[in-house]
Amino acid sequence: MNTDQDWARELFERSRQGEEPVWFADHTEMMRTGQRRNRVRALAASGSVLATAAAVAAVGIGVAGGADRKAPEPTPGQSVASPTKTAAAVADPSKVLDYASFDGFSTKDGKGSAGGFFKNYYIAVSTTTARDTMRLLSTLDPSLEHLAKTAPIAGRVRLVPDTDPMAQDMAGLNGTVLWTESGLPASALQPAKATAPYGTLLVSYVDSTNERPAGGQASCVTDGDINTDLLHPVKTSGDGWMDAAQWGPCTKSTLPDGSTLLSSTKSYGRFVVTDVARRFPGTGGEVVVEWHNYADVMEVPTPGVSTAPPQPDPQRVLSGNPVTADKLIAALSDSSLTPPLAQPSVTTTPTTMLQASDFGSGWRADPAGFHGTTTDLVVDNGCTNEQNPVTTPQPIYSYAGKTPSGIPVDVTAGVNVMKPGSGPSWMADLRQHVTNGCDTAGNAYSRDTLSLLPTGTGDDAFIENWYGQGRQTIYIRFGDDILRVDLSAMDPNRPAFSQADNDWFAGLAAKAAARHDGKG
Amino acid sequence: MRGPDEKEFGELVAGRSHALRRTAYLMCGDWHQAEDLVQTTFVKLYCAWSKVNRGDNLDAYLRKTLLHACIDEKRRGWFRREWPTSAPPDVPDASAVPSDDRDLLVGALRRISPGQRAVLVLRYWEDLDVEETARVLGCSTGTVKSQTARGLAALRTVVGDRKASDAPVFDDVTAIKGCS
Numbered sequence: 001m002n003t004d005q006d007w008a009r010e011l012f013e014r015s016r017q018g019e020e021p022v023w024f025a026d027h028t029e030m031m032r033t034g035q036r037r038n039r040v041r042a043l044a045a046s047g048s049v050l051a052t053a054a055a056v057a058a059v060g061i062g063v064a065g066g067a068d069r070k071a072p073e074p075t076p077g078q079s080v081a082s083p084t085k086t087a088a089a090v091a092d093p094s095k096v097l098d099y100a101s102f103d104g105f106s107t108k109d110g111k112g113s114a115g116g117f118f119k120n121y122y123i124a125v126s127t128t129t130a131r132d133t134m135r136l137l138s139t140l141d142p143s144l145e146h147l148a149k150t151a152p153i154a155g156r157v158r159l160v161p162d163t164d165p166m167a168q169d170m171a172g173l174n175g176t177v178l179w180t181e182s183g184l185p186a187s188a189l190q191p192a193k194a195t196a197p198y199g200t201l202l203v204s205y206v207d208s209t210n211e212r213p214a215g216g217q218a219s220c221v222t223d224g225d226i227n228t229d230l231l232h233p234v235k236t237s238g239d240g241w242m243d244a245a246q247w248g249p250c251t252k253s254t255l256p257d258g259s260t261l262l263s264s265t266k267s268y269g270r271f272v273v274t275d276v277a278r279r280f281p282g283t284g285g286e287v288v289v290e291w292h293n294y295a296d297v298m299e300v301p302t303p304g305v306s307t308a309p310p311q312p313d314p315q316r317v318l319s320g321n322p323v324t325a326d327k328l329i330a331a332l333s334d335s336s337l338t339p340p341l342a343q344p345s346v347t348t349t350p351t352t353m354l355q356a357s358d359f360g361s362g363w364r365a366d367p368a369g370f371h372g373t374t375t376d377l378v379v380d381n382g383c384t385n386e387q388n389p390v391t392t393p394q395p396i397y398s399y400a401g402k403t404p405s406g407i408p409v410d411v412t413a414g415v416n417v418m419k420p421g422s423g424p425s426w427m428a429d430l431r432q433h434v435t436n437g438c439d440t441a442g443n444a445y446s447r448d449t450l451s452l453l454p455t456g457t458g459d460d461a462f463i464e465n466w467y468g469q470g471r472q473t474i475y476i477r478f479g480d481d482i483l484r485v486d487l488s489a490m491d492p493n494r495p496a497f498s499q500a501d502n503d504w505f506a507g508l509a510a511k512a513a514a515r516h517d518g519k520g
Numbered sequence: 521m522r523g524p525d526e527k528e529f530g531e532l533v534a535g536r537s538h539a540l541r542r543t544a545y546l547m548c549g550d551w552h553q554a555e556d557l558v559q560t561t562f563v564k565l566y567c568a569w570s571k572v573n574r575g576d577n578l579d580a581y582l583r584k585t586l587l588h589a590c591i592d593e594k595r596r597g598w599f600r601r602e603w604p605t606s607a608p609p610d611v612p613d614a615s616a617v618p619s620d621d622r623d624l625l626v627g628a629l630r631r632i633s634p635g636q637r638a639v640l641v642l643r644y645w646e647d648l649d650v651e652e653t654a655r656v657l658g659c660s661t662g663t664v665k666s667q668t669a670r671g672l673a674a675l676r677t678v679v680g681d682r683k684a685s686d687a688p689v690f691d692d693v694t695a696i697k698g699c700s
Contacts, residue, residue, distance in 0.1 A: 004669075004672040004673065004676055005672065007672075007676060008640065008644050008672050008675065009644055011621065011624075011644075011675075011679070012625065012644040014621040015621040015622035015624075015625040015626075016622075017621065017622075020538075020541075020542070020551075021551050023537075023538070023541065023551075023555055025533050025534065025537035025538070025541075025555075025558065025559075025562075027526070027529050027530040027532075027533035027534065028526065028530070030529075030533060030559055030562040030566060031526065031529055118552070118553075156552070
């Protein structure tokens with residue numbers, strides 16, 4: 001007889017055979033994060049590790065987008081026909097996510113390094129960035145027939161207007177494009193057992209030369225950024241590796257608009273890496289393209305076995321070098337390319353809401369921090385998660401800065417407008433759930449506590465201390481309106497707030513109440 | 521406080537990360553989130569290195585931390601239904617035919633309560649016995665047994681009846697009463 005237990009064992013056992021996305025668990029990155037370095041940038045792409053070199057708050061995500069979906073492995077001799085291209089489709093910016101996996105980014109503030117980034121935000125590819133990327137790609141491959149088709153990671157990468165707040169908050173954006181000989185889709189190129197050769201174009205946009213573009217290795221192009229790909233790795237006297245292949249001479253030229261064009265190439269045998277950068281004048285930022293004509297060795301780390309540095313796979317080199325330095329220079333010389341990544345616009349926060357100056361010096365309104373509306377009053381204590389619809393959604397405003405003890409935090413503030421007469425009961429519900437968190441049968445899902453605020457702060461007010469979460473929430477009721485202010489540490493390690501910080505939270509509550517009453 | 525040396529930690533990550541990612545994937549149904557959760561788990565281990573009794577208890581520590589990381593991820597305030605634009609569904613399209621058994625399993629697990637999900641994943645994926653499962657979840661063996669029975673019945677219903685895709689999806693911790 002097939003009991004439930006037998007059936008379950010069989011089902012779970014069968015599921016062990018499923019395919020999995022390629023993933024490289026970068027322990028060094030985990031150690032760095034553990035050491036409270038304010039970066040999380042484990043970027044695995046093309047089956048190997050690439051450096052995302054954005055200087056501040058850079059985040060890498062998984063494997064190059066799309067290739068991490070269910071990945072059928074091509075069988076020997078299998079070929080996939082190239083899709084027919086039409087002239088109209090060649091430079092269509094709306095197709096950019098079909099070819100480029102935007103797999104690394106940084107933001108102008110620290111939100112890029114905050115835990116749960118993709119719960120609240122997304123990688124924004126602006127219309128201008130999309131257009132410029134497609135111009136670059138169609139210059140290099142006019143029919144786009146060599147570019148591997150890919151697909152964006154659902155919800156994580158979005159094609160948005162230039163005016164999108166998140167687009168305006170991007171400080172760096174890295175895209176990966178795979179160049180094939182046969183038109184294989186990206187999903188067929190990266191599983192561990194794939195054998196088809198391919199090259200890689202790494203396109204990097206940064207908003208100023210203070211940010212480092214991804215990948216770039218040539219010292220003249222990127223001022224000596226870290227080299228992670230070794231064409232001819234040789235052991236150093238210690239445990240390290242160095243590349244016996246050397247970068248060639250640096251070429252430099254100036255374009256009519258004042259942009260500087262830099263390029264350099266290194267090669268070893270059939271392996272070629274070329275960097276080309278266009279630096280726009282002033283603070284116009286930089287576009288860098290790095291080209292590899294090979295796929296990297298796919299190596300699965302083995303416990304106790306030393307891992308060699310990323311290096312080319314001799315079995316997966318393209319025939320010749322289809323993307324030469326001259327072609328890259330020509331593509332980047334295009335006069336229609338624009339300085340990347342628009343500057344943020346200034347938005348105003350209504351005077352009835354907290355102003356950036358209320359938080360203290362160095363604080364600023366963060367137009368791209370969050371731009372939803374208060375659709376639900378959320379009651380959450382770790383065991384309960386109620387989402388109670390509001391009657392009239394209100395805008396949510398964002399701010400960013402540091403607490404008195406120096407902890408970088410981002411803040412959202414919005415008013416939940418509840419049904420007439422229901423405000424006090426909702427506040428009581430919040431209060432009940434917040435108090436002492438939630439403990440189910442000895443399993444403490446939260447240990448939140450409540451801090452009272454002085455009488456006269458609105459009609460009722462308190463602060464929820466999210467124990468161990470690096471977060472505080474201020475609730476203030478005004479009749480049936482409940483103002484909610486969330487202050488969250490950007491550091492994913494969720495540092496504890498100091499007493500000075502707690503006093504400051506209480507002061508903010510008073511200011512928020514005064515603002516609401518028009519006394520701010 | 522001394523942390524692990526890189527070689528020791530690297531071997532640990534290499535040896536455990538993929539198995540943990542599979543477990544996390546079954547819990548959350550998203551490979552990227554699973555990777556984030558595994559990274560969070562190892563970062564926490566690194567930070568608590570001097571306090572963690574390594575050896576036989578290390579796997580239990582990692583599992584427990586991973587489970588709580590899953591729970592923490594669900595505790596992100598009012599944002600859950602306020603994505604700037606429409607968010608993709610967290611579960612496979614019910615009309616789509618699952619591409620493999622794991623898709624089928626993950627889709628079904630999303631439709632049972634998180635408490636039951638955790639018990640089933642630990643029992644049948646991690647192959648823990650009742651006592652070990654109870655230890656990881658911090659509840660009694662009786663609770664694990666009852667949750668296992670209920671979870672299996674629910675899972676079998678969901679897997680066996682495609683219409684069950686209309687059943688509610690438990691995507692938050694509301695129903696984590698797995699040990700009650």
